[in-house]
Amino acid sequence: MSQCVSLLTILLFIFCLSYSDAQMVPAVFVFGDSLVDVGNNNHLELSLAKADFPHNGLDFPRKKATGRFSNGKNAADFIAEKLGLPTSPPYLSLRSLSNNSNNAFTMGVSFASGGAGILNETNKLFRLYDLGARKFFVVGTGAIGCCPTQRNQNKTGECNHETNYWSSKYNEAVISLLKEIKAEIKEINYSFFDTYSVFLNFIEKPSLYGFTEVKAACCGLGNLNAQVPCLPISTYCTNRTDHVFWDLYHPTEATSRIIVDTIFSGSQQYAYPISVKQLISM
Numbered sequence: 339m340s341q342c343v344s345l346l347t348i349l350l351f352i353f354c355l356s357y358s359d360a361q362m363v364p365a366v367f368v369f370g371d372s373l374v375d376v377g378n379n380n381h382l383e384l385s386l387a388k389a390d391f392p393h394n395g396l397d398f399p400r401k402k403a404t405g406r407f408s409n410g411k412n413a414a415d416f417i418a419e420k421l422g423l424p425t426s427p428p429y430l431s432l433r434s435l436s437n438n439s440n441n442a443f444t445m446g447v448s449f450a451s452g453g454a455g456i457l458n459e460t461n462k463l464f465r466l467y468d469l470g471a472r473k474f475f476v477v478g479t480g481a482i483g484c485c486p487t488q489r490n491q492n493k494t495g496e497c498n499h500e501t502n503y504w505s506s507k508y509n510e511a512v513i514s515l516l517k518e519i520k521a522e523i524k525e526i527n528y529s530f531f532d533t534y535s536v537f538l539n540f541i542e543k544p545s546l547y548g549f550t551e552v553k554a555a556c557c558g559l560g561n562l563n564a565q566v567p568c569l570p571i572s573t574y575c576t577n578r579t580d581h582v583f584w585d586l587y588h589p590t591e592a593t594s595r596i597i598v599d600t601i602f603s604g605s606q607q608y609a610y611p612i613s614v615k616q617l618i619s620m
């Protein structure tokens with residue numbers, strides 16, 4: 339259970355170092371786990387949390403595995419697209435550049451790493467505020483109890499209610515932490531996105547989103563394709579746009595795209611206390 343929880347935790351912060359009218363968001367700095375990892379773990383020799391082999395990347399422009407835990411792009415790519423920016427490169431890919439790569443840092447960097455979790459020490463936003471960060475976009479966890487690896491543990495393939503309960507508790511705790519931080523540092527603004535409710539919509543009303551399979555993973559083997567991860571020996575579904583889940587933990591490109599479209603739709607429904615559009619336009 340803890341593996342699924344940590345793999346599905348996303349925290350994403352967008353922050354602005356400076357403004358210009360042309361570019362409301364000059365740089366994106368991404369913090370999170372495999373949901374938004376764009377290749378950091380490729381550089382971790384000893385990590386088992388990797389996606390640098392088939393069938394990952396099957397629908398990526400070059401049809402090759404990139405380190406993203408997806409058939410194609412992930413939420414980090416779609417958020418960058420919406421902002422008119424390139425996807426922020428993996429931190430570990432910049433380390434090997436020349437020392438002029440300090441410049442690269444001002445263009446945005448991704449620290450997202452598959453398998454990452456939350457430690458008290460990493461919650462110190464002051465680590466970012468001192469460097470000029472003023473806008474924070476924080477994405478909550480989804481209905482983790484409904485991911486294929488969790489359903490696989492239930493004879494009738496139901497969601498694990500206890501896991502979902504802890505996911506919603508986590509989201510409540512993040513919201514109150516953000517309120518506390520705002521009370522302390524008034525100059526920041528933030529938007530929290532309720533991924534949990536959006537995910538439940540996919541599961542409860544799949545046809546509204548073009549999904550026909552909300553339980554089984556696309557790529558894997560065994561019950562719900564969740565008994566064996568997405569490995570080169572695994573099979574994968576022919577239609578990746580009608581599946582919510584790519585593998586036993588991760589969403590398909592189609593799911594990430596819909597989530598990011600919802601984030602940027604301007605609707606207040608899933609955003610507290612303001613939407614990402616309002617955050618950007620301030």
Ligand SMILES: *[C@@H]1O[C@H](CO)[C@@H](O)[C@H](O)[C@H]1NC(C)=O
Pocket residue numbers: 434435436437
């Ligand atoms: C970058 O600078 C540090 C400190 O000056 C030096 O130790 C390191 O070798 C340099 N790295 C490269 C790739 O030039």
Ligand SMILES: *[C@@H]1O[C@H](CO)[C@@H](O)[C@H](O)[C@H]1NC(C)=O
Pocket residue numbers: 458
């Ligand atoms: C993290 O911080 C919370 C709130 O201050 C505290 O209750 C908890 O014990 C801390 N956990 C660890 C592992 O230090």
Ligand SMILES: *[C@@H]1O[C@H](CO)[C@@H](O)[C@H](O)[C@H]1NC(C)=O
Pocket residue numbers: 491492493494495496497498499
């Ligand atoms: C399967 O899920 C249902 C619905 O949540 C629950 O009542 C049942 O106890 C679960 N069974 C197992 C074996 O976990």
Ligand SMILES: *[C@@H]1O[C@H](CO)[C@@H](O)[C@H](O)[C@H]1NC(C)=O
Pocket residue numbers: 524525526527612616620
């Ligand atoms: C952003 O933060 C400032 C300073 O606390 C506040 O005055 C302003 O109302 C906030 N903006 C929004 C849209 O909440």
Ligand SMILES: *[C@@H]1O[C@H](CO)[C@@H](O)[C@H](O)[C@H]1NC(C)=O
Pocket residue numbers: 548549550577578579580
């Ligand atoms: C794949 O699924 C999508 C969404 O349900 C559907 O619109 C499309 O027609 C399907 N494609 C094929 C080739 O069946």
